[in-house]
Amino acid sequence: MSEVSLSVKISEFVNYLQKERGYSEFTIDSYSRDLEQFRKYLPDKNICEISVTHLKGFLDYLYNKEYSNNTLSRKLSCLRSFYKYLVREGSVKIDPLSRIPNPKKKKGLPDFLAEDQLKDALLKTGFSNKGEKVYDLRSMRDITLLQLFYATGIRLRELVGLNIRDINFDSGTVKVSGKGGKDRIIPAGSICMESIKQYISLRKRSHSSNEPLFTGNRNNRINPRTVQRIVADRLNSIGEGIGVHPHLLRHSFATHLLDNGADLKAVQELLGHKNLSTTQIYTHVSIEKLTSAYDQAHPRAKIN
Secondary structure, eight states: OOOOBHHHHHHHHHHHHHHTSOOOHHHHHHHHHHHHHHHHHSTTOBGGGOOHHHHHHHHHHHHHTTOOHHHHHHHHHHHHHHHHHHHHTTSOSSOGGGGSOOOOOOOOOOOOOOHHHHHHHHHHTTBOTTSOBOOOHHHHHHHHHHHHHHHHOOOHHHHHTOBGGGEETTTTEEEEEOGGGOEEEEEOOHHHHHHHHHHHHTOSSOOOTTSBSSBOTTSSBOOHHHHHHHHHHHHGGGSTTSOOOHHHHHHHHHHHHHHTTOOHHHHHHHHTOSSHHHHTHHHHHHHHHHHHHHHHHOTTSSOO
């Protein structure tokens, strides 16, 4: 079996995911970053030289960087897919990862932002320091994507993948392509729809319905990392020590719906969850809030 460098096989694998498997740009980017980290850990290694010991060393390296168990599981899943590809196309005879178990995932409750905090933050994002309304294109784009995240609870890659044609102003809904290519229709509310209208109207050049809804500086589809930076920059002041990221707005969307009496099954459909059990974690958040309020308010809640 001829020796082939790790970097060459990673390049071939990423090309395979893109050309033959049709993975999304967002997924390709995630796989590429994880595998590049693996390559840098083992520079100048040929694929046949990498052993179980090397792989365990890499996982220990990741563990010492204090990644969460969920992140470790994602990176290990990426490596498993890579090695299955290597075995299938004959670059290695045995998958060394078959002897390495997945780290157990922690099932903590999701972080979310309080309704009043988030409402105030979204209202303030459209104003300058002098209290004047901001109508420039970039600011309106940032305001609109924040509004859309919170109004619909969509995922980062779903927002990035939206085209103008996916917005139905007559019905006030957004068509989203979710996991597994399954489409769902989500109501977005009049405030969000008005933001989208204003943002589109500010585009100086003509636009068609097939164009991306959110674009970057060169009028191409906005980069996911740009969206992550926008969310962090705009909402860090109300994060209160928790990590501010697009999924935090999804958590807030689901929690606030359930807090205000929404049906669990309806929230499941809005989020695009395959199983109801995935959505039920948000009921635990609501119960925890209810228990905390009870303990603070009820005169017989605690023994004196």
